[in-house]
Amino acid sequence: MIRDASADDVVSIQNLLKPYVEKRILLYRSRKEILENIEKTIVYEEDGVLLGTTSLVFFSAKLCEIRALVIDETQQGKGLGKKLVLAAEEKALRLTKERPIHFFALTYTPKFFEQCGYVQTLKENFPEKIYEVCNFCFRKDDCHEIAVEKFSGND
Numbered sequence: 001m002i003r004d005a006s007a008d009d010v011v012s013i014q015n016l017l018k019p020y021v022e023k024r025i026l027l028y029r030s031r032k033e034i035l036e037n038i039e040k041t042i043v044y045e046e047d048g049v050l051l052g053t054t055s056l057v058f059f060s061a062k063l064c065e066i067r068a069l070v071i072d073e074t075q076q077g078k079g080l081g082k083k084l085v086l087a088a089e090e091k092a093l094r095l096t097k098e099r100p101i102h103f104f105a106l107t108y109t110p111k112f113f114e115q116c117g118y119v120q121t122l123k124e125n126f127p128e129k130i131y132e133v134c135n136f137c138f139r140k141d142d143c144h145e146i147a148v149e150k151f152s153g154n155d
């Protein structure tokens with residue numbers, strides 16, 4: 001079941017992110033940061049256990065990042081990541097009436113996002129992200145993430 005996250009999910013979400021934070025695939029997020037964005041976070045839950053999560057981060061009413069996406073290692077390759085991305089996009093489309101929404105992600109797995117309808121693009125196309133987030137990231141001078149984007153909601 002994919003559902004909106006709640007404050008009760010904060011610790012489980014942090015635990016889902018942890019292995020990939022340790023591998024430096026995802027950035028560390030404190031419980032406070034996760035809680036602050038909980039209303040824009042969704043989770044995949046099975047038998048009361050959280051097995052996936054992702055968050056929306058709006059830089060404007062029309063520009064939205066898909067961030068902190070993870071599927072538990074035991075559940076990867078079953079189509080859940082794609083379902084979660086599409087559910088996140090639907091949530092974003094409910095949160096704003098602006099159309100189309102310009103979705104983007106910075107990722108080491110662009111091929112996965114391509115399977116979700118995204119195309120590769122340049123990070124420089126997202127100055128909002130660079131000025132507000134990347135410039136303060138400890139990896140800013142050694143970042144190999146690839147930008148992907150998709151426009152949704154104009155059909």
Ligand SMILES: CC(C)(COP(=O)(O)OP(=O)(O)OC[C@H]1O[C@@H](n2cnc3c(N)ncnc32)[C@H](O)[C@@H]1OP(=O)(O)O)[C@@H](O)C(=O)NCCC(=O)NCCS
Nearest residue numbers: 020069070071076077078079080081082107109111112115
């Ligand atoms: C990336 C991740 C979210 C993908 O989730 P998943 O549930 O394993 O992916 P899915 O099963 O939904 O895959 C959907 C499609 O993408 C493809 N795909 C998935 N991961 C891929 C990868 N690493 N490279 C290439 N293609 C990939 C699948 O083959 C599938 O293709 P299909 O639709 O033709 O069958 C998951 O592997 C993960 O959590 N990785 C660790 C954290 C991470 O890298 N997060 C992304 C940071 S932005």
